[in-house]
Amino acid sequence: MNYAAKSKPLQKSRWDLARVVYTVAFFMFLYVPIIVLCVLSFSNSSVIGFPIHSFTTNWYRVALASGVLVDALVNSVRVGVASAFVGTALALMVVLGLRNFPRVSTVLLPLMILPIVMPAVVTGVIMLIFFGLTGVRFGLFPTTFVVHVTWVLPFAFLALYPRLEGLDRSLEEAAMDLGARPLMVFRRIVLPLIRPAVISTLLFTFTLSFDEFVRTFFVIGSQRTVPVHLWILITEEVAPFLPAVGVIVMAVTLTTAALGFASSLIGLERVPRLSHIKE
Amino acid sequence: MRRGAALLLMAPALVWLFVFTVVPVTMLTVISFWSSTAYGIRPVWTLDNYRTIVSNYVYIETFGRTLRIAAVTTVLTLLAAYPMALVLSRPRRAGKTAILFLVFLPFWTSYVVRSFLWLPMLGRNGLLNMLLLKAGIVAQPIDWFIYNEGAVYVGLVYAYMLFMFLPIYQSLDKQDHKLEEAAADLGATPIQAFRKVVFPLSLPGVFSGCTMVFLFACGAYVTPQILGGASTMMAGNVIGSQFQIANNWALGASLSVALMMAVVVCFALSAWRLGLLQLFAGARQ
Secondary structure, X not given: OOHHHHOHHHHHHHHHHHHHHHHHHHHHHXXXXXXXXXXXXXEOOOOOOOOOOOXXXXXXXXXXXXOHHXXXXXXXXXXXXXXXXXXXXXXXXXXXXXXXXXXXXXXXXXXXXXXXXXXXXXXXXHHHHHHHHHOOOOOHHHHHHHHHHHHHHHHHHHHHHHHHHOOOOHHHHHHHHOOOOHXXXXXXXXXXXXXXXXXXXXXXXXXXXXXXXXXXXXXXXXXXOHHHHHXXXXXXXXXXXHHHHHHHHHHHHHHHHHHHHHHHHHHHHHOOOOOOOOO | OHHHHHHHHHHHHXXXXXXXXXXXXXXXXXXXXXXXEOXXXXXXXXOHXXXXXXXXXXXXXXXXXXXXXXXXXXXXXXXXXXXXHHHHHXXXXXXXXXXXXXXXXXXXXXXXXXXXXXXXXXXXXXXXXXXXXXXXXXXXXXXXXXXXXXXHHHHHHHHHHHHHHHHHHHHHHOOOHHHHHHXXXXXXXXXXXXXXXXXXXXXXXXXXXXXXXXXXXXXXXXXXXXXXXXXHXXXXXXXXXXXXXXXXXXXXXXXXXXXXXXXXXXXHHHHHHHOHHHHOHHHHO
């Protein structure tokens, strides 16, 4: 009819073209650096970069042979597992307790969120001061562990809160009417219902802990987690096997995160989500 | 009775957070008013640390630069992420879950790795220089791709993209697409429908994403250290060096208080405008 209608097919194809170009650019931005790192990890050169003359798997052998990376991996997994369990458990208790209150208190929420809002460096500094003045020895446990639990707790809370909000309480009430004690109700009714959410939260908090660097850096003393090891390699020794280490670390985190993603998809299907969060 | 039990259940986490955030923040604030000597901090009350910050041009400049870099990063991230969220939120797009997965994937890698990734891209021996040399566009590798503010922007946008993408995608995805159809039926062009319907409804997501990215960028430490130069150090780096190199805890503490105040004020304004939980829509994954 009018001009706009006539020019529509042309405009549409132009829009489609723009969309394709943008999408390709977007994913190139995300993925080219990762591909480059993977390729460089196989480059047979003591300088990180191009041109590549020949390929080798030697850097992987060097990276793993020194034992420092393996130690760092073990440290990261230990702290990650411990802080994921403690952080998720603490958050779960808050979420379960919160269900007895009609609305989230205005004091509670800011306190729960505070560790996310604090700039990473400031958190590192306050924990350095805290442990320094109280005379706690810097290392993996307790300092790094404490910092990681504090860091993952709010995320676990934010992940679990909407899942439990939508949970139908009539089953629990029925169980209680039949004489089940609270612990029994939790074990037999609540936990099976929220298990997928809890598992995905555990994996999510594990990856948060595994990746944490800045806060850790201030309190870990002479120990190394994987990000700390990487940081030292990058800033102090620019080692030729750095890309290989990067690829190994990526592989570890990606595997865990993919597991978390898969379990959260399953969780979404199984756990009824009745309502969006309200304040 | 039940509420008592519930409070007991919540107590461990609340005590934990109180001891390991509120108490340390209080200690930090106290120390920022102490004096620093060559042998460490002394509990002698003084305003000197704050006087140093206000009177020393380096610190003022660093804070100004930090806020500027954070603001520019926020805008750049928004421009990069919004169209992707829009494209992916349209219904009946084939392979949507797979593409979403591809958007998520890079953000599951370590943050340190994500910042380091741009070194072999922009560096002297990097991909960009190799391509330019191969194509014969330049005869010598270009050095100004890296160790400047531009490289820091690239690194920060790359590091924080997901925090912008996620809340925007969520707010676009839950929109009723009939609204758009209705707008089209009433004669709106796609651009008009976007401007008058889709975009205004996605504003909470935009707001949430911008707040998160701005906050994270304000506290950036790794990216400016790896990709930036001496003239692009941000507040995080200056604070870090007070503890790691200069060993001036009192000054470091007062710089931390200043950064914390700036960030918390920004955050409180956003939270007041939008509500705390809404603001963290993207952090829940």
